[in-house]
Amino acid sequence: MTKPPMRDALVAAAFQLFLERGYEQTTVDDIVALAGVGRRSFFRYFPAKEDVVFPDHERCLADMTAHLAASAEDADPVGRVCDAARMVLLMYAENPAFSVQRYRLTKKVPGLRASELSVVWRYQRALAAYLRGRFADRPDGTLQADVIAAAVVAAHNNALRSWLRSDGQGDATTAVDHALDLVKATFGTPPTPLDRDEPGPGPGPGSESESASEDVVIVVSRRGVPMWRVVQEIESALTTRPQN
Amino acid sequence: MTKPPMRDALVAAAFQLFLERGYEQTTVDDIVALAGVGRRSFFRYFPAKEDVVFPDHERCLADMTAHLAASAEDADPVGRVCDAARMVLLMYAENPAFSVQRYRLTKKVPGLRASELSVVWRYQRALAAYLRGRFADRPDGTLQADVIAAAVVAAHNNALRSWLRSDGQGDATTAVDHALDLVKATFGTPPTPLDRDEPGPGPGPGSESESASEDVVIVVSRRGVPMWRVVQEIESALTTRPQN
Incomplete structure (x- = not known):
């Protein structure tokens, strides 16, 4: 167990009071009194009252940064940030009831919305920082990095918030995967390159251009068709196994 | 003149003090004393001290919302949000010196960064709300709306912040146009449909499919090419006048 029980007890006490009497009307003293611990114990775990609302974001940010730092040099960058x-x-999905409670609370309390925006921004910057590194040699590399990071966060949050609004019913993972696949289809390399299970051995080093004839995709489109549709068409062509 | 001089005087006094003694060390009383007006005058224009830092965002948000609401029904949605x-x-470009000063101040003061994130989020929501309306009939319409709004804001802010970091040197408009063109190339319809100056009269109502043969674009691509490149290729094909 990485989470000490006292930390969990403080979070539980805080949310009980936030829901009973409101966030603004609850003090740290109230929280520690209900949890049966002293003020110093509270501040050992949380810098301030608002931090008890998002107790796991710091850990998640650290895990995310470590995950990105551990990426292989040739890993698909968009896939990695997804x-x-x-x-x-x-x-969020670890504890749906808590996540839904917090979502409702955050919507009602302006100070918490500001904290949430700030943590979302930190996630977005972590993704962008990794992409900026990967795109360092591209023209418009930082621009592409920032745009893709924003698109990934927006897609993720669109699906996450739908799930929270539905009180945590349904399968959040499927919805988030669908949203992120759309971002990958727009910005990334094909999402399922490993699905192409070749009949013979794959192309060896140096042979890529010679053996690539089946890898040519021809898309016929019409002026004025939204780029989304064209991308979806290409994407679907790219993920369909070539008919030999 | 839409801005009353007293409001300008309060902003000028506030920034003079923020730079001289720091944001946290400056009170509303200090600001009104320097501006030579009473506290009530301050609060007639600004709800709180932090609002004097972003004095024009409310007007800009209102202008933006009005601009989007006035869109023609058949306007290119991505072009409108750009x-x-x-x-x-x-x-920002109206007053480069003030914008650069504020950028430096905002970077240093955590409370102002939170305010800025909140205002950026309101812009992004305004863009997303318009796109959600336009995409109401699409599958994944809200998802696409949220992702495009985030991409537009990220691209805009990437260019804006580069300009602010360079102390407002150079042409901000060109940089922002370039960034937004990249978003349009990814998500939007062709950026320059009016450039296609047809030799004869344009297609009349109902004749679109008959006269559309020159509007077919064929793109030949290769599996594994990043979607960005494919999109740029299509975009360049779409904006080149067809050779008859």
């Missing part, structure tokens, strides 16, 4: 974003979902 | 984002740039 995987990193899924770590946030897992944190 | 235009809306440019209104924020214009606000």
